[in-house]
Each structure stands twice: as C-alpha cells, then as structure tokens.
C-alpha cells in the first residue's frame with residue numbers, strides 16, 4: 001500500500017508514525033516545506049492541557065463532550081506515545097534527547113498550575129470555577145494550592161492570585177524537539193520519503209484520487225491520500241475542486257515567545273484560565289539541551305482569527321505577552337533574555353471542532369481544524385484516522401467531527417450574545433481598560449450587546465449563536 005501525506009506538522013507526522021506502527025511494510029511519502037513557514041506546530045506551548053482548557057461554556061453539548069473525551073484520552077496517551085517515539089527513533093534520537101530518561105527527562109513532564117487572579121475580569125473566575133467543577137465531576141487528580149507556594153511564581157502585588165489549582169497529570173513538551181524526533185524517525189525509515197515541497201492540487205480520476213501535483217510540477221501517485229496541511233486545507237481542496245460540503249478552515253494567528261531568565265527556572269506550567277479572545281497567559285518550561293541551562297521558558301499566547309495567514313509578529317502582541325509574563329507570573333523575568341518570537345497559524349474551523357475522516361472520495365482523508373489543541377490531540381487523532389483508513393474499530397464514535405458535517409451550533413443566540421459580550425469585555429481588561437465609576441461598564445456592555453445582536457441578524461443567526469472566537473469574521477462578512 002502506498003500513502004501520500006500532505007503536510008509535515010505534528011498531525012501529518014503523527015499520522016505517518018501511526019501508519020509505520022500499523023502497516024510497517026507500506027510506503028509513505030510526506031510532502032511539506034522543510035521550513036514549515038507559518039505552521040502552527042513549532043510555535044506551540046506545547047501544553048498537554050485538557051481540564052485547564054475548560055471554560056464556562058464547555059461540556060454543554062454532545063460535540064463539546066466528545067471533544068473533551070478525545071482531549072482527556074490524549075493526556076493519558078502522551079506518556080506512552082513519547083515512549084513509542086523514543087523506541088522507534090532508536091539510535092536516531094536528536095542530540096537534545098541524549099540524557100533522556102523518558103518521563104523524567106528534560107523535555108517532558110507533568111503538572112500544571114492554573115491561577116485565578118484579578119488582572120482582567122470575572123470571566124476568569126467563571127472559567128476557573130468551571131475547571132474546578134470538571135476536575136471534581138471527572139474525579140481527576142488535583143490539589144487546591146496556596147498561590148504563594150507555586151514554584152517560580154512571584155507576580156506584582158496587584159496581580160497576585162488568591163486561588164490556584166494544581167492539575168497533576170497535565171504536562172508539557174518542547175514541540176521543536178518532538179518535531180525533530182519525528183523528522184529523524186521518518187528520515188531513518190526505508191519506507192518513508194520526505195519531500196521538501198508543497199502540493200498544488202489533488203487529482204480526482206473518475207471518483208478516485210490518483211495523484212497529487214506539486215508546486216514544482218512533479219506528479220506523485222499513491223493508493224491513499226491524507227490531507228494534514230493545517231490552514232491550507234480549504235484552499236487545497238478548492239484548488240482541486242474537492243471542497244464541496246467541507247467546512248472552511250481559518251487561521252488562528254498566534255504568538256509565543258521563548259525567554260531565558262536569569263536564574264528563574266520553571267518546573268511546571270503556570271497559567272491562567274482561558275480568557276476572552278485567547279488562552280490567557282501561560283508560561284511553560286522549555287527544555288533546550290541536555291545538562292544545559294534550564295531557565296528557558298515559553299510565554300504564550302496571543303490569538304486572533306483571520307481569513308488569511310500572518311507570518312510576522314504584531315508588536316502589540318509582543319508587548320502584551322511580555323508585560324503579562326512579568327506582571328502576572330514573575331517580576332524577576334524583567335531582565336530575561338528574549339530568545340525567539342514564534343508566529344504560527346492555528347487551523348480553526350467555523351465551529352472550532354476538528355475535521356477528521358474521509359472526504360470527497362473513498363481514498364482521501366483529512367485532519368485539520370485542531371485550533372489550540374492539535375499538538376496535545378495528535379497521538380489520539382492520528383490513531384483514530386489510521387483506524388478509519390484501515391477500517392478498524394474506534395475506541396468511540398467521532399462521526400460528529402466528519403469534515404462534511406454541517407456547522408455545529410453549540411450555543412443558542414441568547415447564550416452566544418452573552419458569551420460574546422463577556423469575551424469582548426475580558427479582552428478590554430486584558431489590554432489595560434480601567435472603567436469610570438459612573439456605569440461605564442454597563443454602557444459598554446449595552447453597546448456591544450446591540451452590535452453582537454446586529455451581527456447575528458446579518459448572519460441570519462436567529463436560532464443559533466456565533467461563537468466568540470468567530471465573531472469578528474462574521475462581523476466583517478468573512479464567513
């Protein structure tokens with residue numbers, strides 16, 4: 001059997017890895033530019049957060065519960081997946097892994113502190129409460145902690161948290177090392193060919209995909225084709241005339257920054273709950289090299305949803321994240337060195353759920369739309385997709401995320417209007433808004449409520465609601 005995988009981010013590579021595990025004799029070609037420009041994977045946290053990502057509106061619908069099931073499974077699967085990667089890499093592990101002790105090594109560990117401070121507004125409290133409820137409901141191991149006991153947490157006095165929770169099993173990885181590990185595994189396999197190029201079109205011959213045409217004109221044939229090219233999925237399907245009924249993918253442009261502190265190493269993720277417009281502020285240990293300086297920390301992340309990709313960092317995002325890291329997490333980061341600024345485009349669907357499964361023809365499959373969770377979900381989504389391709393049983397049904405589904409509407413219009421106003425307000429507070437004491441907040445909320453209702457009317461959203469992250473695209477007529 002011959003497979004072509006279009007895209008070389010964490011999703012494409014983990015699908016290739018699962019195929020190697022399941023069908024060792026098959027031939028696999030992975031096509032993607034080696035610089036991965038604008039790709040989402042390298043700039044990722046990459047936090048393995050499931051409960052820490054929960055918000056007040058999570059877990060209310062079948063789709064949200066199924067997504068949570070995938071995400072919870074991913075948190076459990078990662079330690080084994082990491083071991084499987086190390087085992088398959090054998091002698092080809094990157095040099096950074098030379099002191100690896102698997103789960104106690106430098107680049108993978110567990111433990112996330114979620115803090116609840118008052119630097120933005122009450123949306124943080126609602127989301128923090130939702131995390132606590134879910135941890136209790138699902139009996140997930142956690143401990144309420146006094147924020148002063150969080151290692152390497154020394155915020156400004158006015159930004160100090162009064163509540164915090166430690167989630168024992170939610171960890172983190174260095175995505176660049178994981179990518180390197182997967183690249184090495186693929187390069188070492190006699191059955192895998194990595195092609196430094198892009199696919200221009202996919203060719204459908206009498207109802208079956210026969211080949212892909214690369215941007216350099218080269219044509220490649222295979223039996224089965226897998227689209228895993230992140231934000232380019234919609235455009236590729238359109239260029240190939242195969243986009244009928246497939247939900248569009250947009251770009252969740254995000255920024256993260258690697259800093260090197262002067263003697264303030266992190267041992268765990270320290271983060272806020274998700275906030276309006278983005279995931280709040282987080283700081284992740286960022287392992288660089290064996291026996292080396294462990295003061296590298298990844299600060300993340302900004303997010304704005306756009307119809308076109310962005311490749312450069314917006315200075316407002318840079319300044320906001322650096323300020324948040326020093327003000328809300330540790331003032332001693334003031335003299336940290338800025339090592340790198342990473343910009344990536346998260347693939348996000350209109351309803352914000354992944355697209356996974358067969359599309360257009362019997363031998364064409366795709367995964368995209370993983371938004372803020374694709375790194376974490378990769379071992380599970382790749383396993384599910386390969387089971388779908390090989391007609392094997394799935395641990396549970398995920399038809400709800402079929403690429404050709406109708407857009408899922410989780411929210412009623414009333415719920416969405418309220419969620420949008422909360423989100424817009426939270427964004428303002430995150431960016432320094434201070435209200436007067438003569439009912440200014442009420443005035444602003446009323447204005448936004450009118451605007452959000454207008455946008456719903458224009459979009460024909462009478463009995464369904466626009467999710468906050470997609471609001472600006474609907475407002476600007478881009479959806």
Ligand SMILES: Cc1cc2nc3c(=O)[nH]c(=O)nc-3n(C[C@H](O)[C@H](O)[C@H](O)COP(=O)(O)OP(=O)(O)OC[C@H]3O[C@@H](n4cnc5c(N)ncnc54)[C@H](O)[C@@H]3O)c2cc1C
Pocket residue numbers: 006007008009010011012031032033035036037038039040041042043044045046047048049197198199200228229230231232236253254255256300301302343344345346347367368370371372373374375376377
């Ligand atoms: C700042 C930031 C922080 C994040 N933090 C986290 C986190 O903490 N945890 C988490 O789980 N997720 C996180 N994410 C999200 C996660 O990174 C994505 O969900 C995931 O990386 C998507 O993987 P992908 O392989 O689908 O896409 P990508 O990584 O974008 O890979 C797609 C690849 O396909 C290539 N390509 C594009 N077009 C073509 C073509 N026509 N032919 C061939 N190749 C093509 C691209 O060059 C790219 O290399 C974050 C993302 C960002 C930007």
